[in-house]
Structures are given as structure tokens and as C-alpha cells.
Amino acid sequence: MTMSLSAELWPDVQPEAARRLMLAGVESFARRGYHATTTRDIAGNAGMSPAALYVHFPSKAALLFAISRSGHEQSLALVRRAAESADTPVESMRSIVERFVAWHARRHTVARVVQYELEALPEQEYEVVADLRREIERIVRDLVAAGVASGDFTVTDPTTAARAVLSLAIDVARWYSERARKSPTDLGAEYAALALRMLGATPD
């Protein structure tokens, strides 16, 4: 179970022990917060010794950075692909919201760490992640502006509207659980319609 989930979450990370530590880190940080978690806790959750952890990550901060950077890179790739998947601002935005919402629902434990533990990152690492976030915001903002230019959207401030669209998706990580009434895919479709309407488009 754990092995296959970590491989699904981080297909690019090798070896498997490093992925196992990232998954143990996610679970520990999500449960008790970054600052209250020790490298000993994480190693223990991964069934490894603290010394074995340091073979893969020189510090707890390095492990958080690996989790955060990977989550942001995946989000950026997803948003970029979605934006390019359609020819009109309306359909590109629908695709972004559908996929970004579904990602935050399906990966809500990882997403919580990625979204809420940013300030625990050391300054240089924070800047790397902040660049990825700015790029995600830029894609969504440019798409809102393109939709305003084409007459599909009617918002007055694309920056605020883009942030509101992203907020809808990000906040899913806070409240979504396996007990939610809707599947990640259904929630994504419903939120996409709400977001399009928010931007002044007719979703159907």
C-alpha cells in the first residue's frame, strides 16, 4: 500500500526509500505540523533509522523542501497542460479548475503540507517554491485577461479574480476527506462551472 502510494505520488523520485521518507514526512507534518515533528518520528514512521534518513535528506527542512517543490512542480505542470489543452479561454479555464480541484481533493494530505507549511521553509528554498507559485498565478491571470480581451469574461481585476479561482481549489485541501459526498472528479466539474460563472462566462 504505502509503497505503491509513494510511487504514485513521486514517480520521479529514486530510490524507493526516499519516497517512503517523503510519504512518512507528509503524514507526520499533516498530523502534528512541521515544527512538532522530529526526524526521528519520520524515520520511525518509514520503518527506518534516523541515520538512514540522513542518507537521503540532510535535514528535516530538506525533506519538507522536497515535498513542497515536488507538489508545486506537479501543480504547475498540471495547470500548464490544462491551459494548453483547449483553444478558448473558457475551455482552458474549465480544464484548469477541474484538474486543480480534483488534485487538491485526491491528494488532500499532501496538498495540506504543500499549501500550509510554506513558511517553515528556509529562505532560499522558500524562494524556489515562491517562483513556482508565481508562475501558476501568472498562467491563471493571463488566461483571465485573455478571456476579458476576447469578451468571454467580464471581471474588472484579473489579478483578484485569478486569486479567487485558485482559492476555491486550494481550500479544498483544508476540508476534503475520504468521507466527502463527492468524488474529486465530480467536485472538479462542479467547481469549474462555479468558477466560470464567477468570471462572467456561461459555463454550459
Add this chain to the structure above:
Amino acid sequence: MTMSLSAELWPDVQPEAARRLMLAGVESFARRGYHATTTRDIAGNAGMSPAALYVHFPSKAALLFAISRSGHEQSLALVRRAAESADTPVESMRSIVERFVAWHARRHTVARVVQYELEALPEQEYEVVADLRREIERIVRDLVAAGVASGDFTVTDPTTAARAVLSLAIDVARWYSERARKSPTDLGAEYAALALRMLGATPD
């Protein structure tokens, strides 16, 4: 400074030492998370001894509960007053979003603790807070349903739409800071227009 802020945040809490501890708790929990904060840290931040803390709060959990319950009671009162402040679903909803967003922006540090440290509450205390949250959601959902019935709103699922409206406001606590380009009031007005449009109403 600290005295007046704590009096503004918790006008009903007496004596002033208890308010000072709540403010120190908010600042410590927001910075390092609930689990990584000790009662000694909090007492120190408030300029008091650990023994003096226990005079007012029997445990760290009791302090978190006081902060969380008060924040939720304030939110509920604000949402209830806003809902009753106008005669139509559109104007009531506008007022709710304006005030709820502004509250999360102005009180973003308190709101972060209130919104993101729920799971650290002991079970009984969690249930008290969960009841307050359900009541906030019920008011917003009933208003969405009333707007659908009156033909002002056109959403298909009032529960999901109500949650999306609340998400817009709650996520403000995550990203808002004193460096934000917009004042809490301006942000509230802009988000109210976005939320009304999301519900299928014409905001102007």
C-alpha cells in the same frame, strides 16, 4: 499595543491577563503550530509565568478552545447579522461575503489558528466548534436555497455552492498579509461581486 489589540479581539473576555494569554497563544500557534508550542512559550510571550497561565487556562488545549470558540462565535454572529441586514437574498449574500472576507483579512492571524488548528482540539471541544461551523454553513446554504427559490440564484447544488462561497472567504486567512494591495473592506466588496456572480446573480 498588545493590550488594546487583545481587548479589540476579545471584548467579552475578562480579566485582561486572560486576553493577553489568548493573544500570545494566537501568535505562537500561528508561527509554529499548536503541537510545537508549549504553555511555557505562551506564558513567556505574554510576560507571565507558566503558573500564572494555569490560573486562567487549565491546559494548552483549553487555551486553543477559548481562541477557537471565540473566533467561531464571532464569525457566526457576523454572518447572522449580515444575513438579517437586508431583505433580499442578493443583498444578504453580498453583506455576508463583504463582512466575512474582511474579517478573515483583518484578523488573518487569529483566523489562521481558528481555521487550521481545528483538529488539535480534544473531541468534546471539537464538537462544540463543529456545531458553530455547521450553523454558519446552514445560514449560507439556506440563503443560497432562498435565492434559487426566488429566481435570483441559479446553482444546481446549494450545499456545494455555499461551501465554495465560504472557501473564498476562509482562504483569505491563508494568503492575506499587511503587504496585500487591497484593504480588507475593498477585498470584501470585490469578493462579494465575484461570489454573487458565481451564484448566478448580477452583482450590480
